[in-house]
Amino acid sequence: MKLLLKLFFSFLLLASPSFAAKTLTEENITKVLDSVKIAREHKSIKGMKNYFLSRTSISLTDQDIETSDTTRLSFDQYKRHLSKKWKNVQSNLIEVKERSFNIDPNGKSALVKTTLVQTIEVKGIKTAITIYETTGLKLVRGKVYINYYSARNMLNTAMRVN
Secondary structure (H helix, E strand, O other): OHHHHHHHHHHHHHHHHHHOOOOOOHHHHHHHHHHHHHHHHOOOHHHHHOOEEEEEEEEEEEEOOOOEEEEEEOHHHHHHHHHHHHOOEEEEEEEEEEEEEEEOOOOOEEEEEEEEEEEEEEOOEEEEEEEEEEEEEEEEOOEEEEEEEEEEEEEEEEEEOO
């Protein structure tokens, strides 16, 4: 029985690296980005943090026709920012409209541009806004991580939907 257990655990140890990604692909990147999107919809920082490196650089821009205001944050600052922002949010729906991939030939890094429409409900008022995201991803020990995130909220597209 002990021998069988040892063989089983040895097999698990040897087999586990085969589940790790060898290169970035549109498929494994999309899985990560969709998981982050779902975590954001459910206002789950815990669900998001599994996909971000602790040193991830965050850039948030609110852009109007005449003005543009950019804030640069560390991931810890971004988590605090989201916690404050989500306090009054009753519902949050994010719809991916378009996504383009630029994967490095070595398959170890990628840049993804995404156009989203976010419908957010605060105090009973639903508002839809277009967001342009740029996400930098990196393959670290077989796992896909976000190491750069930029979101440009187009304030001139905000419209009340209820």
